[in-house]
Amino acid sequence: MAKLIDGSVPRFLLVGVLNTLVGAGLMFLLYNAAGWPYWAATASNYLAGGVLSYFLNKYFTFRNRERGWTQVGKFALTVAVCWVAAYGVARPLTAWVLSGQAVKVQENVSMLAGMCLYTGLNYFGQRFFAFRRGKTGG
Secondary structure: OOOOOOOHHHHHHHHHHHHHHHHHHHHHHHHHHOOOOHHHHHHHHHHHHHHHHHHHHHHHHOOOOOOOHHHHHHHHHHHHHHHHHHHHHHHHHHHHHOOOOOHHHHHHHHHHHHHHHHHHHHHHHHHHHHOOOOOOOO
């Protein structure tokens, strides 16, 4: 059985920093400057970042050389499930904790909290589902 945390964690965090900077910039710009709705702005972050994340995590983080649409589908499913889970929890929890604050403040904090939750969930989803190595894959 694979260890829960291994040498891929530092590489995942490095890729995550790059993705977070690009994705957060896009998400906060679309939400605050362009006036996009909360769900559309957060989804755009993970749609745009997902392309970069797929290639960087596949080849750099997890060093996976498998090919095929099944793996792309598993990656897309991982991103979608993690996004729904993270933002489905972050938004109502933040609204409850910051109930006296303006909606814009609540949603900005929720986007930040959702990114943190998403990153943790996404590591495990990618490692054990999308880019899981077979027994001979090392």
